Amino acid sequence: MKNQPDDAPDELQPLRPDLLVTPWLTIHAAHPSLEDPGWFAVSAQAIFSIEEQRYVITGVSIERPIERGGVSAVDLRDVPVMTLVADELARRVHVRTAHGVAGIDLTNSASLADLSREDLRLFAARKYSLARATGLAPLRDLAEYLGVSQSTATRLVASAREQGLLD
Incomplete structure (x- = not known):
């Protein structure tokens, strides 16, 4: 398996003005986890x-x-390939700031409680876009990630839209 498909662009692609994504992904994961006796080895390739x-x-x-x-x-239907791709992508996004472009990990939620309301809206807009x-269902994904109800996630996304952070 090649690391990069022949037809994949070489540079980061804009998903939003401030959010850049890798043009291709190759993931290797164990699902649900190596500790689970029914685990699968999953490899997937995706192009933006x-x-x-x-x-x-x-x-x-998919191997077992x-x-x-x-x-x-039945196993083939149960392996959440797009969720595995989304998880890998969330670890490999880049943001454009006034200081340049930097890689960030949107899977690290430890500091979410410390975010200001404005930064939480920006985080929600980025996570929703990914x-x-x-x-994936963006509102459900955001609600599950934040550990809130879907109506709370909906209000947060509406607030991000009002601030011009989402279309």
């Missing part, structure tokens, strides 16, 4: 479609040793 402003899966490989039961059709780009 500039026209569609979303990631398109270009390949998936025969002694663990192999892979069935969920949309990976085909």
